[in-house]
Structure formats: structure tokens, C-alpha cells
Amino acid sequence: MDDPWHRWITAERDGNDPEIARRHTAGILSICERIIDAAKIGPGMSVADLGAGDGIAGFHVLAQTDPSTSVTFIEPSPGLLARIESYASDLGVSARCRFINAPIESLSEIPDGSFDTVLMRAVMAYVPDKRAAFREIFRLLRPGGRLSMADPIFQDRALAVTQMARGLEHGLYGERTLEYQLLHRWLATQYPDTIDDVLKNPMTNYNERHLVRMAAETGFVPVRGWAEIEVNKVDPIPWETFVHMAPFAGGGTLNDLFGPLFDRGEQLAFERLHRARIAERNRTEETVCAYLIAERPSAGAV
Secondary structure, eight states, rough: OOOOHHHHHIIIIITTHHHHHHHHHHHHHHHHHHHHHHOOOOOOEEEEEETTTTTTHHHHHHHHSSOOOOEEEEEEEEHHHHHHHHHHHTTGGGGGEEEEEOOOTTTTTTTTTTTEEEEEESOOOGGGGGHHHHHHHHHHHHEEEEEEEEEEHHHHHHHHHHHHHHHHTTTGGGGOOOOHHHHHHTTTTTTTSSHHHHHTTTSSSOOOHHHHHHHHHHTTOOEEEEEEEEEOOOOOOHHHHHOOOEEEETTOOOHHHHHHHOOOOHHHHHHHHHHHHHTTTSOEEEEEEEEEEEOOOOTTTT
């Protein structure tokens, strides 16, 4: 059975490059530390790492808390969950863990009020029915329990692709038209390029304000959410690594897309235009990350 999430996290996210994998893991851990700190996890608490991926958040909780704290790893990818379970065994923490293979929006096998804390990182972007996911999280939390999450926001990137498409339609790029045609053709495999499709796509049809409102509509209170926009230098990436990287699970690597997207001449033109760019030492990248902290009201709270 195809498991795009397992393939992405174990290979395509980093292009099978150990140094790129190290950089990505350091960045992910930094975000996980923030949502864990915001969750205020205490001794004896039951924690869910929801959409656990490679389990970085959950394993960090286990490393930072006493043995009375437990973590349930919930992950829809069978391959990733097996990987997490194997790593827990290697670390000798399996007795403090549970492992559940289930989609985020449907966790009926887990009883109501099972957790004091739910942690999520980079999950909601990939959930079509976000309101259903919030309802399940609310149900799973005990009264007084807390959701702490971080999620990438792709809406601005998608809108930039729609703008590029309109620019090409109106002939705005002059002598750089071929460059933008090839770039748009590639980016349009990752993000929608019309406003209608941006509003329909679960990766791009929301921002941090939508997350706050959906949490509040579900019954969480108080809810606090914000977005952080960062522009950082990006370390050079070897071209041979870059072509084997995918932006997200199912996004497709450039190596896989070259044949379907470009003829041989276009492939050479694309490589000529972009190989030097991704090797630049002063290249920068803008990212947007939404953070949200929400509590299920305590019993009897008004």
C-alpha cells in the first residue's frame, strides 16, 4: 500500500541528504519546544501527539518529564507509526506510550476525556475537515485540558502563484516569460493557481484567524492564536539533493515531475535558471507559522 507520508518523512522531505535532515529536525524541534512549553505539561499528565509524524514532539515530552507522564502517538500513516513504535522500544520508553493508527478527524476508538494535553505540529494543513478535527480534539480533552499547536500557513504562497498565473496571462514578464512559465508550471503542482481553487484547497483555504474562530466555535475558551512571519537565510542545497526533495507529502519531487512537466529543452532551461539560485549563500525564504493555544473549559465553568 502506498504510504506518501512515510515516503516523504523518511526520504523526500530531505532529499535523502543527512545534512538537510539535520537542519530540518533542528527546526522542527524548535517549534515543538514552543508548543510543549505553552502546553504546561505536569507530572502524571496524559499527552496526545496528534498527527505525530516522526514523533519529535512526543519523544521530547517523554525526555523532559518524569515517568508518570504518558504519551499517545496518533498517526494515520502505518509506516510512520511503526517507526515511532520501534524508536520508543529502542529508547526504553514503550511502557509510557500508546500507539494508535487513525485519521485525525475520526478517533472514535479513543474514549472521551482521555487526555490532559493535545499537541499538534503541521497537521491541520493536511486535514480537509478542520472543524471535525477540532470537535474530536475537544472531545478527547478532559475538562481543563489544553490544545497547543503550530501549523504552517501556505495561503500567501498560493496567492503568489495565482498572481504569477495572471501575470503570464497578461504578458507582464517580457523577456523573462519563459522563466516564469517554467516556474509557474512547477509551482502549480504544489499550490492552486486560481482564487477559487485557493479557497477550496484544505492547505490554502485558511489562516491563523480561521483556526482561532474554528476553535472558539467548537467550545474552546480561552483561545489564543497568532501568526509569525519570518524571513531567514537558507543554506545552499546541492542540486542533486534539491531535485529529490518534495515540499510536502504527495507534492512530488522535481525529479519525478521533470518528465511530465517539461520536454528535454525545458528541463535544461529550468535547471540553468534555478540551479544557481538554490546554491546561493545569501538566499532567503519567507515562512508563515500559526500558533494556537486553546482550553476546554473546566467542568462547571461559565
